[in-house]
Amino acid sequence: MDDDRSPDRTYMDMALEEARRAGARGEVPIGAIVVETATGQVLAAAGNGTEAMADPTAHAEILALRAAARTRGRPRLPDCTLYVTLEPCAMCAAAISFARIRRLVFAAADPKGGAVLHGPRFFTQPTCHHRPEIDHGIAAEAAADLLRTFFRARRGADRTHERPTAQE
Numbered sequence: 647m648d649d650d651r652s653p654d655r656t657y658m659d660m661a662l663e664e665a666r667r668a669g670a671r672g673e674v675p676i677g678a679i680v681v682e683t684a685t686g687q688v689l690a691a692a693g694n695g696t697e698a699m700a701d702p703t704a705h706a707e708i709l710a711l712r713a714a715a716r717t718r719g720r721p722r723l724p725d726c727t728l729y730v731t732l733e734p735c736a737m738c739a740a741a742i743s744f745a746r747i748r749r750l751v752f753a754a755a756d757p758k759g760g761a762v763l764h765g766p767r768f769f770t771q772p773t774c775h776h777r778p779e780i781d782h783g784i785a786a787e788a789a790a791d792l793l794r795t796f797f798r799a800r801r802g803a804d805r806t807h808e809r810p811t812a813q814e
């Protein structure tokens with residue numbers, strides 16, 4: 647539900663803020679938050695950083711998991727919830743599983759690149775040895791709008807750039 651003020655919505659709003667900041671840096675606007683499930687303490691917050699870091703693996707989820715694990719001094723986060731604004735890709739789904747994340751909450755579904763509800767459906771595979779609880783759809787419209795606006799602006803910029811050859 648987009649209109650309720652549940653703790654999930656509050657944390658997803660923080661993830662959306664990270665996504666907005668990423669977009670402002672010229673990154674695809676995706677954000678992630680790692681929260682200690684029982685206490686609600688935020689351990690890490692990150693936006694997508696692939697461009698600035700010149701790192702194809704610097705997805706918001708990976709950066710947030712790394713930061714949270716570093717804070718804890720342990721590679722596994724079995725008492726944590728990961729909030730992310732878009733359905734995780736296969737790489738991030740694997741990282742979430744390796745981190746033993748207890749609960750995954752994502753906003754918008756991603757039929758093109760997602761790996762939870764779509765594509766490989768990573769957590770349902772027999773080779774996946776830890777499956778988090780999964781909830782999705784919280785603030786989905788807001789998350790999808792951010793992405794749509796970002797890609798529309800980028801396509802517009804591309805078109806302007808290509809105008810000399812595109813006009814006939």
Ligand SMILES: [Zn+2]
Pocket residue numbers: 705707734735736737738739
């Ligand atoms: Zn990813």
